[in-house]
Amino acid sequence: MGIRFVSTEPADLAALQKAVKDEPACTAGAWGGGVAAVEGFLRRVVADIGRLPHVRVPHAEFRNYGSGYASYVDVFVARRAGPDIEGLGLALCRLAPFAALFEPGIRSSSFREMPQLGRVADCDVPGWKEECRELRHILDQHGIALLDSQTLALPLDPRLRVETFLGDPPYRVFDAWFHWID
Numbered sequence: 441m442g443i444r445f446v447s448t449e450p451a452d453l454a455a456l457q458k459a460v461k462d463e464p465a466c467t468a469g470a471w472g473g474g475v476a477a478v479e480g481f482l483r484r485v486v487a488d489i490g491r492l493p494h495v496r497v498p499h500a501e502f503r504n505y506g507s508g509y510a511s512y513v514d515v516f517v518a519r520r521a522g523p524d525i526e527g528l529g530l531a532l533c534r535l536a537p538f539a540a541l542f543e544p545g546i547r548s549s550s551f552r553e554m555p556q557l558g559r560v561a562d563c564d565v566p567g568w569k570e571e572c573r574e575l576r577h578i579l580d581q582h583g584i585a586l587l588d589s590q591t592l593a594l595p596l597d598p599r600l601r602v603e604t605f606l607g608d609p610p611y612r613v614f615d616a617w618f619h620w621i622d
Contacts, residue, residue: 459616560589
């Protein structure tokens, strides 16, 4: 796919400086084409996830929860044969080809659990092995790196400030890539 970053590392200071200002950290691919190109690309990723044999997408929030700004697209992934309300959260970053997977949870039309660093899932989620394998495969096909909790928990340079309701100082790498402000 030829995606280029300011750096290939999600904890690179130059990339994080762009992320906290809601600027893309890529110079090629969808991220080099502006907001509309990124949104279109992420919609194709979500559509591909929805076609997987073992998972489906009951909900994907592209509208920033109706107000404010989210630096990610919030995707709720359920088992193809399971209920719509039980599944995994997946945050697709709008600023770079990064994603974070979250532990299983319950979702309803009246309650949306916001992404939290403490809920990031690292490996195969117990009971979701095949589903996680399929998700990683699709993300890899699209050149999206699934970030782990160790990377996302790294401290953010204290000179960087993140406008977000999802976390408080001291900020972490997670806060730079996955933030929301109303």
